[in-house]
Structures are given as structure tokens and as C-alpha cells.
Amino acid sequence: MNATKEFKIALLGPWSRNSVKPVEKHYMEKAANYTIAKLNERCAIPGYRLTYSLHDTKCHPGVCIVEMAKARKSNARAFIGPACEFNCFSASKLSREWNMTMVSYACQSNLLSDRQRHPYFVRTVTTFLETGRFIGAVLDHFEWDKVCIVLNNALSYPWMELMDEIKRNYAGLQPTQWTTELSKPEKFSQELDAHMLKCFVFVLCMYTNEVIQFLANTKKRGYFETGRVYIAVDFLSYLNEDFTGLLDITLDANQDLEPFVNFFSEISCLDNDCITVEELHQRNITRTKVLKLCNDPVQLYSLCCEVDMDFFYIIHYIS
Known part of the structure; x- marks a missing residue:
């Protein structure tokens, strides 16, 4: 070189x-x-x-x-x-x-x-503008109504941009806005029960740890067996747990393709950490x-x- x-x-x-x-x-x-x-x-x-x-x-x-x-x-x-x-x-x-x-x-x-x-x-x-357009198009394509956009606490100002774009690009009924506090489990559980009665799709405008906390609490209360849909944006999770009904708007890959397997085998051995x-x-x-x-x-x-x-x-x- x-x-x-x-x-x-x-x-x-x-x-x-x-x-x-x-x-x-x-x-x-x-x-x-x-x-x-x-x-x-x-x-x-x-x-x-x-x-x-x-x-x-x-x-x-x-x-x-x-x-x-x-x-x-x-x-x-x-x-x-x-x-x-x-x-x-x-x-x-x-x-x-x-x-x-x-x-x-x-x-x-x-x-x-x-x-x-x-x-x-x-x-x-992408920008929140483009993401909002995409999520709005997904909701319209499946003709989903009873949509709830969820934010964690009133200080989640970065996600408010995305929430506004989703509202602007969704042709269905005006979505419900739910600003919750995951740090207060009892209050969250009460609010969750109330929103489950009127919402079918939950768009989670949250960061990874908040998404995990929301889904874990929702699963604990038995709502994963009710056919509801949860949409997370770029949910970079390190959990092996499967969350039924979760749609993750992110990168996808076919793990069975030979180039894919070879590629990650090469990466895994970079630091003498072959798996x-x-x-x-x-x-x-x-x-x-x-x-x-x-x-x-x-x-x-x-x-x-x-x-x-x-x-x-x-x-x-x-x-």
C-alpha cells in the first residue's frame, strides 16, 4: 500500500x-x-x-x-x-x-x-417527512383505521415532526395521539387498557429502549393475542424475543443467501471472534x-x- x-x-x-x-x-x-x-x-x-x-x-x-x-x-x-x-x-x-x-x-x-x-x-x-409519507401510505394501503400514534412523554420533541407528517399523509380518520409515560407503569397500564378499546394500529414514535419497554408491557397484559398491529421505525433491537404483530420499518436481508452468510462470516472473524x-x-x-x-x-x-x-x-x- x-x-x-x-x-x-x-x-x-x-x-x-x-x-x-x-x-x-x-x-x-x-x-x-x-x-x-x-x-x-x-x-x-x-x-x-x-x-x-x-x-x-x-x-x-x-x-x-x-x-x-x-x-x-x-x-x-x-x-x-x-x-x-x-x-x-x-x-x-x-x-x-x-x-x-x-x-x-x-x-x-x-x-x-x-x-x-x-x-x-x-x-x-431518510427524513421524517419521507418516513411520514411512507407510513401514511402503508396505513392507506391496508385501509387501517383506528390508528393511535404513541409518544413517550411530552419531551419527545424530535418525534413530533414524524407524528405531524403521518397525520398529514394519512387519508383515513384522524389518528389518536397518545403521549404516555413509560416510567410510570401503573399510569401506563391504565392508559394502555383505555386505548386498546378504541385503537387497532399503534405507531410507536419512540427510540429502541422505549419500544422494547412498550412492547414488553403490552405483551405482559396479553394484548399480543388480539391481532393488533404495532409499527416501529428503525427498531434496532438486540433481543431475540419475537413480538407478534410488530412491523419494523427498517432494512431487511435474506439470511439464507450464500453471499450473505459468507459476508457475515468474514465480519465475525475480523477480531478473531469466529462464531x-x-x-x-x-x-x-x-x-x-x-x-x-x-x-x-x-x-x-x-x-x-x-x-x-x-x-x-x-x-x-x-x-
Whole structure:
């Protein structure tokens, strides 16, 4: 390999399991190892060797800013992330001040599309606007009525954008809006019983841990045997438990295809942690999601640099 100079990117994400939208650090690290190794094999950025650092931003803007400062101090040249909507705006504004590119794999707010306010921000995920249109189309296609949109506590402001878009794009009866508090089990159970009497479809505008808590409590009360439908958006679960009636709007993959099995066998052995075929089948969906979270933004960024090296030098060495 001719590349001699290091080019570091910082991966920002909530690795802590107690975060509202956690991403398993072990999976993300393997995904990063795989992606970076493949890019370095083909010298994606001529004259440079890509490296990365992981930064746990939790779902807290203050922590995110501190971790970004640490990354910049350690000579990181670009940011991949963050994940939580709570962090997206402050992180994007900081990247603008530092003239550093930010490629997010999770920030979905429509407001981040404003190029004047967020000139260095791009993303590899859809916006709440587009997601709302899609969910509205799904509800209309199946002619579902008695729809309830659920948020966890009144502070879930990032999800309010999605809720508004679903309402705007759903041609059926006006959905019921339910703002609950999962942290208060007794109150939640009473509200759940009341909404089950009048709703058939529940759209969960929540983060992963909140979705798990909602579904677990709902299952405990016996509502999974009633034929109701639950729709979660990008539900990145690490549980093996099957939730009957859950529709997950996310990436899908056929685990039986030979390229799929070979691909994940290769990933599983990157850190001398080879696993059996049975274990592979248990983990493959989570691995697929996390790999896509990491791979897409890194590939996009490297492609921009590879196609337009003038852009690369202007962004990282002149400004």
C-alpha cells in the first residue's frame, strides 16, 4: 500500500446500553474495522490511510460536544454520526464552526435539510417527512383505521415532526395521539387498557429502549393475542424475543443467501471472534443494521473525496 499519511474519522454514537437509542459498540467496531479495511485495500483516498476512533456521545448534547472536541483534538478530519436527534442540531452547528464534514446515519429532522444553517451536514437516512409519507401510505394501503400514534412523554420533541407528517399523509380518520409515560407503569397500564378499546394500529414514535419497554408491557397484559398491529421505525433491537404483530420499518436481508452468510462470516472473524453458523443466524439481522449504519456514511464520504480531491483538500486543509 502506498498510502503513508493517516486520515482519521470520528464515529459518534450512543454506545451505552442505557441510552435511549443505543447502538451496540461491539457490532459498530467490527463494522468499522470491515469498512475501513476495505477502503484502505483500494486506496479510497489516494495518498492516505483511513483510521477511525469511536466516541460515546450517549443521547446528550453536552456529552456529544465534549466527544467531538476530543475527536478534533486527536486530529479527526470528519465526523460520522451522531445518532440521537437530541444531539443532531448542536453537533451540526459545531461541525459548521469547525468546517468539518458530518455524515449522519440516523438524524432525520426535516430542519437539517437547510443548507444555509447546516452546510457541512449530510445523511444516509431518510427524513421524517419521507418516513411520514411512507407510513401514511402503508396505513392507506391496508385501509387501517383506528390508528393511535404513541409518544413517550411530552419531551419527545424530535418525534413530533414524524407524528405531524403521518397525520398529514394519512387519508383515513384522524389518528389518536397518545403521549404516555413509560416510567410510570401503573399510569401506563391504565392508559394502555383505555386505548386498546378504541385503537387497532399503534405507531410507536419512540427510540429502541422505549419500544422494547412498550412492547414488553403490552405483551405482559396479553394484548399480543388480539391481532393488533404495532409499527416501529428503525427498531434496532438486540433481543431475540419475537413480538407478534410488530412491523419494523427498517432494512431487511435474506439470511439464507450464500453471499450473505459468507459476508457475515468474514465480519465475525475480523477480531478473531469466529462464531458458528447457528450463532450467525441469531446475530445476522443486528449485524446487518449496524454494518449499514457504519458502512453507508463512511463509503459516501470516501467516495466524495475520491471523486473530487479538490473538494477534499479545500474542506480539510485550506478552510
